[in-house]
Amino acid sequence: MATRTSLQKTLGIGLTLGVTLLWLLGVIASGLVAQHEMNEVFDSALEETAQRILPLAVTDILNRENGSGNQRAPALQNHDEYLTYLVRDDHGNLLLQSHDANPEVFGTTPKEGFSNTPTHRLYGVSAVSNTIYLEVAEPLAHRRESALEAGLALLMPLIVLIPVSLLGIWWIVRLSLRKVVDFQQSIESRGAGDLSPVAENQLPLEFEPIAVAVNRLLERLHRALESERSFTANSAHELRTPLATALAKVQRLKTRISDEPLQHNVAEIEESLRSLSVLSGKLLELAKAEGGGALSQSPHDLVPILAMIVRDFEDQAPGRIVLSLPEREVNSFLDPDAFAILARNLIENALKHGSRSQPVEVSLKDKGVFRVCNGGDIVPPNQLALLRNRFARSKTDASGSGLGLAIADAIAKGAGMTLHLRSPATGRQDGFEAEINIAPIATGNANN
Known part of the structure; x- marks a missing residue:
């Protein structure tokens, strides 16, 4: 080499x-x-x-x-x-x-x-x-x-x-390549979500084609990401609307049928449509997570986003979530929409598969450590290693598509982070824990 x-x-x-x-x-x-x-x-x-x-x-x-x-x-x-x-x-x-x-x-x-x-x-x-x-x-x-x-x-x-x-040569070489070094540092220091064009007008003529090629590549990548986001948003709308309409019609039909066996069949259709609606939403989230866009070009405070998500879950599971938030802002280059999807899937996974007699602990620390912990049975190590795969589920009676942790892991990888899954949870004899640290993104880009 x-x-x-x-x-x-x-x-x-x-x-x-x-x-x-x-x-x-x-x-x-x-x-x-x-x-x-x-x-x-x-x-x-x-x-x-x-x-x-x-x-x-x-x-x-x-x-x-x-x-x-x-x-x-x-x-x-x-x-x-x-x-x-x-x-x-x-x-x-x-x-x-x-x-x-x-x-x-x-x-x-x-x-x-x-x-x-x-x-x-x-x-x-x-x-x-x-x-x-x-x-x-x-x-x-x-x-x-x-x-x-x-x-x-x-x-x-x-x-x-x-x-x-020698001093004269080093000084002349350093002065001659100063613009090239600045160009290299400007590319190296920008975050993964920064797709803005690089400066090319001050480079030496020999390096100008490189800057032009880089800008063209960034422009194509930006268009591809925007196209993917647009497709995801449009697909979500186009899929959810017909499913919601069909579900509403089935529910109206259910109220008009008096025959009990037929009413039971309609209820099964209703449940299938509801499951299909949830599955389509999860697949769209997975496509968004794997298609890029996990990072934004500027940092955002994730504390109010997490608080809003937990409030939404309070209506579905009153009193089951214990939230711990820092007093100051936790800024990160992680895209707010991507963080919302990640947090929703981790909390939803904990509510579905955790023990209903124990609370789900959701916390975000000052240093950027986001943690979701629930009680329940211990997940064996061989099953724990497979939970990041699509449609993989541990042995449980709870309903689900098996995509929640796969979506969260895809967002973490797209942002350059690592999603840690542990069972039993830290400091406990049972339960399950998911932890991710967003601090490297916030600190690394801020220092640059």
């Missing part, structure tokens, strides 16, 4: 290494050129020294009174002698040498022109019909030391220039 890296980091490191390498290559090339030029200067100095000393040495040798024996040129004062010389005849006999000259450095026979030994660079020149030779020697170590000092002199500015170049 390929490791993904930041474009800013890749450009920064790549350009930094590239500039550093170019600097070093430039220093090496400059050092080689400087060394070549210095060798030419040193060779010229050797040649010039030999040509200056040779006439003086020849005059001194020819004017000697005691023959042609070897003499050492005196030094005016102690000093390091980088250039040393020997004057010899054509047979190699020493005639004159500088005070620090070492005859072993030179060859056994003198020669003209430039030559090298393992330790020295030599230059020889002759006079008096090739009978007197003068050779000047320079240590190669001196040349290497000079080349090294020149290379260090070229390298020293890099100690300052390379860090300055």
Whole structure:
């Protein structure tokens, strides 16, 4: 699996290494050129020294009174002698040498022109019909030391220039990609329900097609969600109205029939129509839950919504619900309609399948934990794991479609939350509990 890296980091490191390498290559090339030029200067100095000393040495040798024996040129004062010389005849006999000259450095026979030994660079020149030779020697170590000092002199500015170049590269890369980073953060920070277009006019030209494609995708997704919501609303109206009409007609027919067996059959039809009406409503809720739209683009306070839902159930089950609400608002990006459907299904499930002798506890905490708990028999673990599936029911005599918990779980998944189902309930020996935390949605989007 390929490791993904930041474009800013890749450009920064790549350009930094590239500039550093170019600097070093430039220093090496400059050092080689400087060394070549210095060798030419040193060779010229050797040649010039030999040509200056040779006439003086020849005059001194020819004017000697005691023959042609070897003499050492005196030094005016102690000093390091980088250039040393020997004057010899054509047979190699020493005639004159500088005070620090070492005859072993030179060859056994003198020669003209430039030559090298393992330790020295030599230059020889002759006079008096090739009978007197003068050779000047320079240590190669001196040349290497000079080349090294020149290379260090070229390298020293890099100690300052390379860090300055690195900082400059990182600053330019960061400045150049600032709009791209802002674009990335704007997409990353928006909630799952925010389908508004992203800003594209300030991006670099290379990234503008990406923003255009993202906006087109968001627009298509927005239209699809709106179409799904419209279809769900229209379907609910179109299905419920005929069912309600048929149910009303059956109820009127029931009141006009005096035959008891026929009246019983009509009652069964009435119950079937009522069950079909409830089932159609549940299926529409499931379609809405699975079709998206569980998140809204702005946060909403869910406390009054939950209070209104519980008041509606009070008419159906007076005194069975114990409601606990926080004193402050609990804001969440969970869509109010989606939360209403989720809460209704969880409370309805608790009222239907819970013990009628024990209250149904409904609570919403300050931190966004919504909990519905009822008494009753313990649901075995193998059945508890299946309750999230469609039309799945535990062993119970209560009526129901088996869609309530599936709808609640679909809404939770669509909103990026987790619906926890427990049996026995927390802190009890029996019962059933459903719990969901809406705080991550509220906190995550608020911080962004």
